[in-house]
Amino acid sequence: MPNAFTTHLGLALPIIQGPMTGSDTPALAAAVSEAGGLGMLGCGMRSPAAMAEAAAEVRRRTNRPFGMNLFVQATPTPDDATVQAALQRLAPFYAEFGLVPERPAQWCEDFAAQFDALVATRPAVASFTFGILTAAQVARLQAVGSYVIGTATTLAEAQAWAAVGADAVCASGMEAGGHRGTFLTPTQPGATGAAPSLADFAASMVGTLPLVAQCVQALSIPVIAAGGIMDGRGITGALALGAQAVQMGTAFLTCPESAIGTAYREALTRAQATDTRTTRIFSGRPARGIVNRMMQALQADEATVPPYPVQNALTGALRRAAAQAGQADCLSLWAGQGVTQVRPMPAAQLVALLAQEWQQATAPGGNSTAGHQ
Structure with missing residues (x-):
């Protein structure tokens, strides 16, 4: 069932492998992309040279679209x-x-240098977490053909990404593994000058389902659901709320292609x-x-x-x-x-299984037990 997001990127499936910095590999990203999803490289801790090397290795393994993720941060x-x-x-x-x-x-790595490397690499998707780009930075990526996705843990953050021109927003619920991408102070929406406090992080612990529903209702750009999605039923539930794709990290960690x-x-x-x-x-x-x-x-x-x-x-x-x-x-x-x-x-086998479960769950009289092995 194609939608604006999958059609734009030419994806057979609305499945994104989460950019797990330190745990991902070019082999994992390539396998997911080759299987019809969108493989991702987590580049928050990669040097510019390592970013270019990893992207080249993905391209050696597949000609399908893939993405790269950076942490928006200051040294x-x-x-x-x-x-x-x-x-x-x-x-x-x-x-x-x-x-x-x-x-x-x-x-940490210098973000400005990483950003320049990202622009030079021209991945199909450029995604970001921990902060937000300027409108000029978003436009720079779009000018070289990269589709820009911003990570949001609250509706206010999703709206901030839409305001700077992002092509899509990844709504990251509190169920998600790894780092929280919170960057706004809930009491002062739009205030990005200071790092969020612990209270801000606590306020941003919104579940995946309500966060997706809020973002879909408020935004005109595609919303990607992330957090707690592990099988075809989870994909079905997220898409039923209006998400155009799901991002799954933990599900891919035990694939032999991961680096853990x-x-x-x-x-x-x-x-x-x-x-x-x-x-x-x-x-x-x-x-x-x-x-x-x-x-x-x-x-x-x-x-x-x-x-x-x-x-x-x-x-x-x-x-x-x-x-x-x-x-x-x-x-x-x-x-x-x-x-x-x-x-x-293996990642390709997992993507195929997820696709099968999703199709079963969305078929008339779909199997509600899909995903139980």
Whole structure:
């Protein structure tokens, strides 16, 4: 059932693989695109050179459309006292791997350089989270043929993206795994000068279904549903509310093409329905993941954790060491509330299964049990 979104991009299916920074690969994005969906590269932590290399690899594997996602962010300048206090809190965890926490060489990639690389790469889709572009930046991408999607966690954020000329909005509900993309202060819609407070993040915890319904009613551009969608019934429900596509991240994490290690995969397959929480302790920005020992141990210090990307950089070496050691207790195990429905299988096979389930659920007298294996 084509719509404006799938027709514009030439997609056979209204399925987008979520841009999971650090967990995605060119192989995953290419497999999803080749199967009829839209594969995505999460480039928030990729250098401009790495962005170009990853895009070239996707294009080597498929001639189908794909997308690239960036974090809209400024390079921070934290004071030494804040950094030292954070390192001290992390020291016991680093010590478990025989390491001493150190101030990293850089806090994050330079967004301006990443943006230039994105324009030069000209992906079919350019999506953004953590902030918002200017109208001029949106127009620059559209001028080279990229379809611009902005991430929104509230209706006000979705309207802000529409106002700067975005082609579509991804409505990211509180069920979604990984980082919350909140960038507006709910009490002052449109105020993007300061980073959202913890209260702002709490106010933005809107469920996928009401958020999609609100955005569809208020906007004239396509809305993409994200958060908690794991099977064909979820796709059907989102499209019934007026979404023109769904974005699924957690569903693709256990595909063999994803970049996550064995400990992370095992944690996903063991997780129970109530095992995810939002936390700041790994990255400094609220993100939903599976509860583990590190999350529980540092929970009391969560309010004093430096904001993203400072905390994210400070825990980077620790998380890499934990992954290499197969130690899930010190990993950021990002996952959405639908984690119990993960189905380990190749990405192309998963897309085909999702398409079958969706078609069954939308057929007259559709099978309401589609998705149960």
